[in-house]
Every structure is written in C-alpha cells, then in structure tokens.
Amino acid sequence: xxxxxESRHARRWVVAIAAAAVCVTTINxxxxxxxxxxxxxxxxxxxxxxSDACSADxxxxxxxxxxxxxxxxxxxxxxxxxxxxxxQSDSYVSSLDNNGDTTARIWFLGNDMSKPAITRDPLILKDxxxxxxxxxxxxxxxxxxxxxxxYLVSSETEPSIRIFGRDGVQKSELAVPDRFxxxxxxxxxxxxxSNNLTLEGLTISPAGxxxxxxxxxxxxxxxxxxxxxxxxxxxxxxxxxxxxxxWKLSKQVAFKVADSAKGVSEIAALSDDSVLVLQRSFSKTxxxxxxxxxxxxxxxxxDVSSVSNLSAAPSTDFLASRTLANLTNCKTLGATAKxxxxxxxxxxxxxxGMAITNRDGDSAALSIISDNNFGATQTTRVLNLNIDTADYxxxxxxxxxxxxxxxxxxxxxxxxxxxxGDLSTFGKGVVGNASVLRHNDELTSAINKAAAKGSDxxxxxxxxxxxxxxxxxxxxxxxxxxLGPVLGKYLSQGIADxxxxxxxxxxxxxxxTGYGVSTLGDYxxxxxxKNTFNHPRPYVDRTNAGYPAAGLDATVDIxxxxxxxxSNGSKHDPSYDSMVTSGSFPSGHTxxxxxxxxxLATLLPELAPEILARGSEAGNNRIxxxxxxPLDIIGGRIDGDVANVARWSDPTFVKDQLQPARQExxxxxSKQCAASGYGSTxxxxxxxxxANGANGYTNAFVDPxxxxxxxxxxxxxxxxxxxxxxxxxxxxxxxxxxxKAVSTSVxxxxxxxxxxxxxxxxxxxxxxxxxxxxxxxLPVSGNPLQSSSQGYYNLDLASAxxxxxxxxxxxxxxxxxxxxxxxxxxxxxxxxxxxxxSNSPSTPNPGKSAKQGNPSGGKGGNSGTPAHVSTxxxxxxxxxxxxxxxxxxxxxxxxxxxxxxxxxxxxIRRRNS
Numbered sequence: 059x060x061x062x063x064e065s066r067h068a069r070r071w072v073v074a075i076a077a078a079a080v081c082v083t084t085i086n087x088x089x090x091x092x093x094x095x096x097x098x099x100x101x102x103x104x105x106x107x108x109s110d111a112c113s114a115d116x117x118x119x120x121x122x123x124x125x126x127x128x129x130x131x132x133x134x135x136x137x138x139x140x141x142x143x144x145x146q147s148d149s150y151v152s153s154l155d156n157n158g159d160t161t162a163r164i165w166f167l168g169n170d171m172s173k174p175a176i177t178r179d180p181l182i183l184k185d186x187x188x189x190x191x192x193x194x195x196x197x198x199x200x201x202x203x204x205x206x207x208x209y210l211v212s213s214e215t216e217p218s219i220r221i222f223g224r225d226g227v228q229k230s231e232l233a234v235p236d237r238f239x240x241x242x243x244x245x246x247x248x249x250x251x252s253n254n255l256t257l258e259g260l261t262i263s264p265a266g267x268x269x270x271x272x273x274x275x276x277x278x279x280x281x282x283x284x285x286x287x288x289x290x291x292x293x294x295x296x297x298x299x300x301x302x303x304x305w306k307l308s309k310q311v312a313f314k315v316a317d318s319a320k321g322v323s324e325i326a327a328l329s330d331d332s333v334l335v336l337q338r339s340f341s342k343t344x345x346x347x348x349x350x351x352x353x354x355x356x357x358x359x360x361d362v363s364s365v366s367n368l369s370a371a372p373s374t375d376f377l378a379s380r381t382l383a384n385l386t387n388c389k390t391l392g393a394t395a396k397x398x399x400x401x402x403x404x405x406x407x408x409x410x411g412m413a414i415t416n417r418d419g420d421s422a423a424l425s426i427i428s429d430n431n432f433g434a435t436q437t438t439r440v441l442n443l444n445i446d447t448a449d450y451x452x453x454x455x456x457x458x459x460x461x462x463x464x465x466x467x468x469x470x471x472x473x474x475x476x477x478x479g480d481l482s483t484f485g486k487g488v489v490g491n492a493s494v495l496r497h498n499d500e501l502t503s504a505i506n507k508a509a510a511k512g513s514d515x516x517x518x519x520x521x522x523x524x525x526x527x528x529x530x531x532x533x534x535x536x537x538x539x540x541l542g543p544v545l546g547k548y549l550s551q552g553i554a555d556x557x558x559x560x561x562x563x564x565x566x567x568x569x570x571t572g573y574g575v576s577t578l579g580d581y582x583x584x585x586x587x588k589n590t591f592n593h594p595r596p597y598v599d600r601t602n603a604g605y606p607a608a609g610l611d612a613t614v615d616i617x618x619x620x621x622x623x624x625s626n627g628s629k630h631d632p633s634y635d636s637m638v639t640s641g642s643f644p645s646g647h648t649x650x651x652x653x654x655x656x657x658l659a660t661l662l663p664e665l666a667p668e669i670l671a672r673g674s675e676a677g678n679n680r681i682x683x684x685x686x687x688p689l690d691i692i693g694g695r696i697d698g699d700v701a702n703v704a705r706w707s708d709p710t711f712v713k714d715q716l717q718p719a720r721q722e723x724x725x726x727x728s729k730q731c732a733a734s735g736y737g738s739t740x741x742x743x744x745x746x747x748x749a750n751g752a753n754g755y756t757n758a759f760v761d762p763x764x765x766x767x768x769x770x771x772x773x774x775x776x777x778x779x780x781x782x783x784x785x786x787x788x789x790x791x792x793x794x795x796x797x798k799a800v801s802t803s804v805x806x807x808x809x810x811x812x813x814x815x816x817x818x819x820x821x822x823x824x825x826x827x828x829x830x831x832x833x834x835x836l837p838v839s840g841n842p843l844q845s846s847s848q849g850y851y852n853l854d855l856a857s858a859x860x861x862x863x864x865x866x867x868x869x870x871x872x873x874x875x876x877x878x879x880x881x882x883x884x885x886x887x888x889x890x891x892x893x894x895x896s897n898s899p900s901t902p903n904p905g906k907s908a909k910q911g912n913p914s915g916g917k918g919g920n921s922g923t924p925a926h927v928s929t930x931x932x933x934x935x936x937x938x939x940x941x942x943x944x945x946x947x948x949x950x951x952x953x954x955x956x957x958x959x960x961x962x963x964x965x966i967r968r969r970n971s
Contacts, residue, residue, distance in 0.1 A: 104391040116350060116383035119423065119442040121391055121405060122172060126430070126438040130176040135165060136438055139429045140201035140260070140324070141411035146224070149177055152411055153201045153211055156193035157432055164201065164209060171415055171425040171440055181226045183211065188227060199410065200260025200271065210260065212271055216240065217256035219271055232294060232305050237277060250277035259325035261333060268330050269294040269305060270356065274321040280368040287314045288368035289322050293356060309361035312368050312376045316349050324412040328447055331357040331575050336412050336426060345401035348385040348409050352447055353377040357575060358567055382445055399435040407437050420448035452708035457700045459587040459644065463693050465846035466643055469494050472592035476641060484639045485594035489608035494786065494842050496610060498687045501763065501784055502596050503615045508761040509682040510617040521759040522619045525679035526630035531647060533579050533654040534566040540672030541665055542754035544747040548730040557726055560719045565654050577715065579654045582701045588641035595642045596684055597634065616684030632683045644693030645686045648677035652698020656814070659859060660702060661720045663818035663881050664744055666859035668755040671774035674781040675757055678764070688784035692843050695782070696850045707810035720817060750879055771860070775877055778856040788840035804832045808849040818859050818881040829871035834858040
C-alpha cells in the first residue's frame with residue numbers, strides 16, 4: 059500500500075535526522091516550551107546519521123545506555139518495563155515490573171530521553187491499606203498518567219489495571235473481564251490467559267478520555283492449531299453515557315501480531331482511533347526481533363467481546379495494521395551486546411516501554427526503553443526514533459490553508475494570531491478594505507433576515523431548520539437529499555445499516571464521542587487558519603477589530619435562530635455562545651460540507667451539480683444562522699476543493715479508498731433501484747426517478763445572492779455559481795450575475811485539479827481535463843480571495859462535471875458545453891467545431907447551448923448515461939453502470955495521477971518554502 063513513499067520520507071528525515079545530528083533534545087512539547095542542546099553522551103550511546111534510516115517510515119535519532127547498571131541511593135535501577143510522560147513532575151516515568159521482594163515502584167527519568175537520569179526518589183506503590191506491593195504480588199508492565207495526575211498501572215499477575223494517587227496509594231481498579239484472568243482451576247476457572255502473557259501494553263489517548271490495554275499473548279479460547287496470532291485490546295472510556303466520569307469498559311478490539319512468536323510488549327496512542335504497537339520476540343540463536351507497527355480503527359472497529367474464538371473471526375473484525383519498521387534491520391549505530399548475549403543486531407534488547415515524546419502532524423519522535431530483567435547479559439537501553447505515521451502521501455502533505463487564503467489579510471489583518479487560552483489575543487486587528495467588508499456585512503444581514511422571514515422567534519422557519527441540521531456537522535444528514543428523495547433515502551439507509559462501510563470511512567465516520575474522523579470529510583482542519591486570521595464573527599463586538607474606526611458597524615444586525623428539537627426528538631443548537639472567541643474565517647462547517655460534497659460529486663458525477671449545490675447551501679446556511687460572513691463561505695469552498703484535489707492526486711489513496719468507494723456506492727444504489735423497479739443500472743434509475751432534473755434536489759429558499767429557487771439541474775448550477783462569488787468584485791461592489799466573457803487559462807488551473815474529473819471523463823487525458831476546467835472556470839478578475847487561491851477560487855465544478863466535451867480528430871478540446879444531463883465526450887467531424895459552428899468557449903449560462911441536452915429532465919440530446927469518447931459526430935456511450943469503469947482505467951490513470959501528485963507535492967513544497 060505504501061511502496062512509493064521514499065521521496066516524501068527522505069525530505070522529512072533530512073530535517074529530523076539533521077536535528078538529531080546536532081544533538082537537539084527531544085522533549086514533551088506540552089511540558090517544555092523549546093528544545094535545548096544536549097550534551098555529548100559520556101556513557102555508551104550514539105547519534106544517528108542521515109543514512110541510518112530503518113525504513114521509509116522510521117529513522118533513528120540515536121540511543122543511550124545512560125540508565126544501564128546504575129544505582130540510586132544504593133538501589134539498583136532496572137526492570138524498566140514502561141514509559142510515560144508525567145506533566146506534574148516534569149519527567150518521564152517508568153515502572154519496575156517485578157523483582158522478588160523489591161517494592162513496586164515508579165522511577166522518574168527526567169525530561170530528556172536522549173540523556174535520561176534518575177532525578178528523584180521513586181514512588182512506592184501501595185494497596186489501599188498502605189501495604190507496599192512487591193514483585194511477588196504485582197508484575198507492573200504498563201504505565202500511563204491520567205489527566206488528573208493519577209498513575210494508571212497494569213499488572214500481569216492477575217492481571218489488573220489499578221489507579222494510584224500521587225502518594226502511591228491505590229485508589230481504584232478498572233474492571234477486567236474474567237476470561238482475561240490467568241487460568242487457575244480454583245481461583246480463576248474461566249480465565250483463558252497464560253502466566254506472564256497478559257496486560258503488557260497500556261496507553262491513554264491524547265484527548266485523555268480513552269484508555270487502551272493490550273494483551274501480550276493469545277487467550278486460549280482465541281487459539282487454534284494453526285492460528286495463535288490474535289490479541290485482544292481492552293478499550294475504556296470515561297465519557298460514555300452514564301459513566302459520570304468513571305472509566306468504563308467500552309469494547310474489546312482484535313489485533314493480529316506479525317508472527318506467532320511475537321507478543322505485544324507496548325502500545326502508545328496516536329489518537330482515539332490509532333495506536334503504535336511494539337511487537338517483540340526472543341530466540342536463543344538470534345536474540346530479540348522487534349517490530350514497530352501502527353494499528354487503526356479503534357473507534358470504528360467492531361466490538362469482539364461476544365466473539366468466542368478470534369481464530370475463526372473474519373479479517374474485517376481486526377484492526378487495520380501497518381508495519382512501520384522491523385527495528386532488527388536498523389543499523390547498529392556501533393552498539394555492542396554484553397558478554398554472553400546473542401543478538402542478531404546488538405542494538406536490540408528486550409524493549410518493553412514506549413512513549414511519544416513529540417508530535418508534529420503525522421511526524422513523531424518516539425522513545426523505547428528495554429527491560430534488562432536485572433540480568434547480566436541484558437541492557438537497560440533507550441532507543442530514540444523519528445517516525446512517520448501517515449498512511450497516505452496526502453496525509454502528510456496537507457494543503458497550506460493560510461497561504462491559499464492569504465488574500466484575506468489585505469481586507470482585514472489581525473494584530474496577532476489568537477493564542478488558545480489567552481482571550482486578550484482574540485479578534486484584534488485593522489480594516490484594510492472597508493468597501494469589501496461593508497458588502498460582506500450587508501450580505502450577511504440580508505441573507506440571515508431573508509431566512510428568518512415569517513419566523514415567530516420561537517419556531518424556526520423551514521430554511522432555518524435546514525441550517526440547524528447542517529450545523530450538526532454531520533455529512534450523513536446533509537448529503538443524502540442532494541441525490542433526490544429516492545436515491546437520497548437509499549443513501550441514508552445505507553449509511554445507517556452499515557451497507558456502505560467504505561463510504562462511511564470517507565465521509566461520515568466518527569469516534570465514540572461523536573468526533574468526526576472520516577478520511578475525506580474530516581481531512582482538513584481549519585484551526586490553524588482560524589487562529590491565524592483571528593477574525594470575529596458577525597454577532598460579536600468588533601470594536602477591537604477596527605470596524606467602527608473604519609466607519610463600519612461594531613456588530614452585524616442579525617436574527618439569532620432558537621434551539622430546535624425536530625420530530626424525532628433530536629436537538630439542533632446553533633451554538634452562538636460557544637463561538638464567541640472562535641474565528642470566523644474560514645468557515646470550518648463550509649470546509650467540511652464542501653469536502654464532502656465535492657468528494658461525493660467526484661464519485662457520483664452523474665449527479666454532481668445537485669450534490670455541489672447542496673454543499674453550497676450548507677455553506678450558505680452558516681450565514682442563515684448569522685455565524686459567518688460570505689467571505690468565510692468562499693474560503694471554506696476553496697478549502698473543500700483543495701482537500702479533494704490532494705486526495706485525488708494521491709494514487710494510493712485513489713486505489714485504496716476512492717475507486718472502491720465508487721464501486722461500492724454504485725453497486726449499492728443500483729441494487730436498491732432494481733429492487734424498487736427503477737431499472738437495473740444507476741443510469742436507468744437516475745432517469746426513472748428524475749434525480750438529475752425536476753424530481754431531484756430542490757430548495758425553495760431564495761435570498762439576495764441566490765435569487766432563483768432550485769427546481770432542476772439548471773437552477774442548481776446557478777445557485778452554486780452565485781455562491782462562488784457572492785457578488786463581490788474587485789471594487790467591492792455587488793454585481794447581479796457572474797460574467798464569464800473571458801475564460802481562465804489552463805496555466806491558472808490548480809495543479810492536480812484535473813484529477814477531480816477522473817470518474818466523470820475517464821477517457822480524457824490529464825491535459826484535456828485541465829482544458830475542461832479552464833473553459834468552465836470564472837475569469838481572473840481580482841475579486842477578494844482570488845489572488846492567493848492558486849486558481850481554486852475560479853473552479854466551477856458544477857459546470858465542469860456536467861459538460862459535453864467535444865474533441866477534434868487530434869484530441870484538442872474544441873468546446874465544453876455545461877449543464878448537460880450527463881457528462882460526456884464526443885468527437886467532432888472534420889468540418890464541425892463542436893459547438894454548432896461556433897469557436898467560442900462554453901456557453902456561460904447552462905441550458906442555453908444549441909447542442910446541449912435537456913438540463914432538467916434527463917432525457918435530452920444525450921443518452922441519459924455518462925459517456926466515453928465516441929467515433930460518431932454526436933454520439934456518446936455510457937461511462938458507468940456498475941463502477942468497474944474506474945478500475946478499467948488501469949495503468950494510464952495511475953500514471954496520470956502520479957504525474958499530478960508530483961506536481962501537487964511540488965506546489966505544496968513551494969508554498970511551504
């Protein structure tokens with residue numbers, strides 16, 4: 059899945075390893091403001107060189123034996139089986155596993171794992187009566203520090219998961235299912251665990267609401283004669299319904315180790331959904347073999363609590379896992395094994411503890427520590443690594459929204475970025491263009507009041523209700539009706555009953571707290587951009603933002619929408635109070651809605667105009683609620699477009715996620731349609747139900763910008779187009795309609811944007827798709843936000859995805875006629891220019907071309923199905939019936955995508971330089 063990642067990783071590791079080469083200390087970013095230079099090690103250890111990468115995903119920063127064979131106040135230090143950050147003590151901490159009569163304890167290792175040292179007396183762990191645990195009564199393998207500072211410790215003895223206060227006295231214990239107990243005929247007859255193979259791994263998520271405990275070995279009930287690979291993870295949460303802040307067992311999830319000899323020695327949470335997994339085995343002939351992997355799906359994977367035997371469970375019941383590196387294959391860095399030890403790689407040892415010491419997006423610094431078991435041939439060693447946890451190229455190369463939207467600072471400039479937690483930094487700045495911002499305010503008020511017309515102040519109007527639903531931030535609520543009442547109902551059912559797992563992962567997946575973790579809908583975060591631009595919302599006092607000083611009102615005159623409970627009992631809250639110190643620009647809801655709408659349109663171009671119009675409505679509904687301005691919505695549209703370009707320009711993501719999603723969606727909808735008598739193919743169903751015409755997506759709401767109700771495809775495109783600019787011009791004066799007298803040139807089309815048309819026009823080349831985008835785009839005009847957008851401002855995807863593209867005999871794009879019932883490609887005869895004898899660009903107003911099909915009825919001049927290139931003068935052939943057309947693109951499409959991806963990455967790098 060990740061064969062071609064070397065170029066990206068080489069760039070990242072040059073930075074990471076160069077930092078290590080000059081001995082930059084890796085520290086916990088939440089605890090210490092900045093890294094400081096580390097002193098040269100005086101104990102065995104080494105700093106890695108740029109050539110010392112273990113894999114494309116893992117490089118070494120160095121190792122140190124500073125903790126090996128040391129004593130503290132005459133107490134031997136060893137048996138360190140865990141590693142965690144303790145904010146309150148400003149130190150990394152590690153628990154002693156078991157050492158005979160020695161009291162159980164937690165050691166404090168300082169705040170720098172490149173030169174760890176015992177910094178204070180250990181904390182002795184005691185039971186609730188005050189009696190100290192020893193190695194005979196506990197085997198403490200896992201350690202995590204809870205948000206309140208308490209210590210969470212897992213012991214392999216029973217096993218148990220105990221909570222200790224900062225005085226070391228046990229407070230409570232988490233429930234562990236009976237089958238996880240070490241089997242004993244008298245005390246634990248139902249136990250299926252083996253001695254010394256129980257709860258070895260323990261971690262808490264960065265958000266602090268999820269604990270995961272991992273079994274080192276297989277439960278006897280999960281094994282078979284041919285399969286002992288299954289391991290169970292216990293997932294606890296403190297925010298479940300009825301938990302009242304107490305840790306409750308939420309689910310069990312399944313994980314498969316790399317081979318039967320491997321045990322899970324530690325885990326470290328990356329998020330609520332994914333963990334790093336350290337797998338380890340030992341052989342007398344070759345020593346330790348250590349694998350670092352990433353497991354994903356904690357929030358979405360099935361609960362296997364009721365599965366009696368995992369060896370018989372389907373692969374879909376297990377966490378997705380990806381090996382980051384076999385650390386045994388790393389270079390030795392000059393490390394040596396102790397006398398009598400056998401190690402294939404002398405850098406390896408009994409690594410059991412692991413902590414993430416720094417995070418920067420998908421890049422992380424990681425320290426792992428070995429348990430020497432107080433043995434003469436083993437070493438207490440810390441190995442420091444730099445890892446890339448991204449699953450896809452686009453995960454790690456996210457677009458720079460601050461750069462794309464930088465033109466906003468010419469309209470209004472923040473005095474300083476907003477610093478979370480310091481309210482004095484919020485919303486201060488100066489007005490740069492009062493004319494544009496006045497238009498921004500006036501439109502906000504006008505659209506808001508148009509939607510409020512007829513409201514009694516208690517019961518929201520129909521459009522206000524739609525706005526409140528969109529405010530829930532759930533694509534599963536927003537997207538379905540874009541397909542019309544019939545197909546929309548099918549989509550809602552498929553999301554609800556689990557028939558669309560790939561679609562769900564892309565668009566609607568959430569974790570157990572309801573937070574969106576979908577790979578396309580939630581791909582981009584606007585937090586950095588919002589904090590950078592730091593612009594107050596319409597209903598917030600903007601005096602400190604310089605509005606009154608520029609002759610503008612301190613607040614915008616809006617009508618606030620009341621909280622509404624729908625007929626199903628669901629509550630929809632506009633959340634005015636919670637957004638008082640949340641920046642308005644760009645709109646996060648619009649970014650989310652556009653990401654989803656463009657994503658669905660690329661998968662289902664048969665209904666792209668309707669889907670995109672619904673996405674634009676969701677953005678506009680933020681103005682309906684009075685929580686955003688039109689410029690915020692334009693910014694969100696740009697964000698959503700670039701998000702999809704990044705994903706569609708990642709060939710591996712396309713192959714793994716987008717192509718299968720198209721197949722799944724088309725197959726599912728076709729099956730539902732056939733069962734209801736609407737035809738055996740999606741194309742037939744769309745025609746029969748009128749989903750691309752008057753019986754599809756509709757919306758009667760009008761306002762000063764979108765002046766025509768959406769009743770068919772033509773009006774859907776017009777609504778989408780009107781919200782592309784909101785009537786802004788270079789001078790800030792409102793215009794009554796879009797002017798497309800001059801097309802955007804091909805050079806001004808964003809690199810990679812052509813990949814959005816892959817499904818709509820599978821037979822076109824990358825260059826031809828760029829021509830389609832250029833011929834349907836807005837002209838370059840100097841409108842607000844256009845200059846910095848790298849061409850994204852201008853993309854009219856509703857037109858581009860609903861066009862008849864006419865080619866000459868040499869493959870040149872003669873014309874692009876937007877607003878067709880289906881996207882199609884035709885070849886013109888030698889005496890035909892492809893546009894009724896006209897050499898002009900595509901008609902600016904959809905539905906008015908002499909050669910276009912019926913834009914609203916789905917039964918016009920075209921066949922009613924998307925089309926391949928045809929040899930006939932005006933004939934066209936179907937694009938897709940089952941979704942297999944996407945895979946049929948084969949090598950040609952992947953090559954084109956690879957070329958596009960390289961250009962996108964180059965463009966992103968230039969932005970970041």
